[in-house]
Amino acid sequence: TRGKTANTRQLNFIVRDDGIGIQEKDQARIFESFEKAKFNEDDSTKGTGLGLSIVKHSLAQMNSKIALQSTFGKGSSFRFTLELEMVPGTAPAEVATTKAFPAPIAQDATIHNATAPVLIVDDNPINRTVLREMVSRLGYTPVCVTLGLEAVATAQDTYYSLILMDVNMPGMDGHEATREIRSGQGISANTTILGVTALISRDYNQKSESGMNAMLAKPLTASRLTAAIKEHVDAETHQSADHEDITDLMDPVTARELKLQSLTDARTALRILSDPTSTWTARLDAAHYAVGSTGIVGFIKLSQMLSEAEAAAKQQDQSALDNSVATLQETLAE
Structure with a gap:
């Protein structure tokens, strides 16, 4: 919808969750740091309790608030509105049809699409959050998954310009996930895969037996990620400052x-x-x-x-x- 000025548009977002819902007494608390709704003593759901807090603060930076409607036992819906400036020269009709992801690229393509998303695979939520910010600063759209099996599934149907693959994960580890991606006929079978691991003391720029193009040592910094992308992905159009402190990223x-x-x-x-x-x-x-x-x-x-x-x-x-x-x-x- 039209915004407050001729050069802005309001985007209304609704996220629905058909899970167990949130009891009324928990609805305010879950937006605070390190808080989660707990339904019984046997609840083993993992999570840091940071997700909604980060969303709340991120929206506040954009002069917006998040609203929650939930019925315990039936599900929840989260709503927020963003007012954004239109890109100069963009027709109003184009705003609603802007594509978040490019059309699929043939498996044997050798030209990397600068707008294609980057897949981040890591079971640690803090790692995912910081890597997402790094990737965003490089001009890519980050997509995060938690497990190797999820990485294999999404790489089958979606083209990624780069995959950042945690090596040590529960269940299917990074090497096994890489083998599965490489051996299949998925859209991202030939995408550059950079392993990320704390098991090495410095970056290793040779191809691994599993098919990773290089291995990057944890903790990964923006400068080393930038260098690896320039070397292995040929992302010449992207520019990035050296952000070594997360306060520069978020x-x-x-x-x-x-x-x-x-x-x-x-x-x-x-x-x-x-x-x-x-x-x-x-x-x-x-x-x-x-x-x-x-x-x-x-x-x-x-x-x-x-x-x-x-x-x-x-x-x-x-x-x-x-x-x-x-x-x-x-x-x-x-």
């Missing part, structure tokens, strides 16, 4: 919340690492998860400590793990 409120959540991840990992009843697999998974989220928000020293703990857990070296736990306890107590 609003300060969101950046602060991500940093706080990463510290929560680190403390959770410490609790599991120091618990003698925890399995080695649980210790390894907890340390790996925290390595990614602390590193990508800028807590490099803490991320390195967690990486040492991860290595000790992988080797099942109790002595080395005890040393790492002692160092982490001292650091997180500061």
Whole structure:
């Protein structure tokens, strides 16, 4: 619809969720940081409790608010309105028909479409949020999925100019997902895939056995991502400043919340690492998860400590793990 001026248009968004719905007493609380609605004591739903808080703050930056209507047991709907300036020379009729994604490109295409989306595959929500901001700053449309199976499914039907693939994920890991994408006949079978992992200390620019074009070390920075894209995707039309701090990538409120959540991840990992009843697999998974989220928000020293703990857990070296736990306890107590 028409906006408040001749050069603006109002876009009305409605997101409907046909899930369990949200009880009235929880409807205000879930927009606060680190909050989730919990329906019973056995509720094992994962999540940081940051999603709606980030949405709320992001919309506030654009002078908008989000409204919620929900009936417990029937579902929810979220509504918000954005007033945006039209691109100079754009006819009003074109606003409603602007395409978010390009038409599918043939599998053997060698020219990368600069407007094609970038697929981000990572099971850590903090990693996904920061990588999404990096990718947006490079001029691409980011699309995020959580698991390797999801990456394989969407790569089958959608063309991506680049896939950023986390290597260590539950279920189907990054290498297995890459093999599946490469071996199939999907639209993105030949797309550049860059592995992202904390298991290496520096970027590795050679092709992996699984079909990744290169491997990038965590924590990934915008400058190194830019260099990798220039080398492997030939995105010559994109320009990017070197954003090493997430406060340069997003609003300060969101950046602060991500940093706080990463510290929560680190403390959770410490609790599991120091618990003698925890399995080695649980210790390894907890340390790996925290390595990614602390590193990508800028807590490099803490991320390195967690990486040492991860290595000790992988080797099942109790002595080395005890040393790492002692160092982490001292650091997180500061």
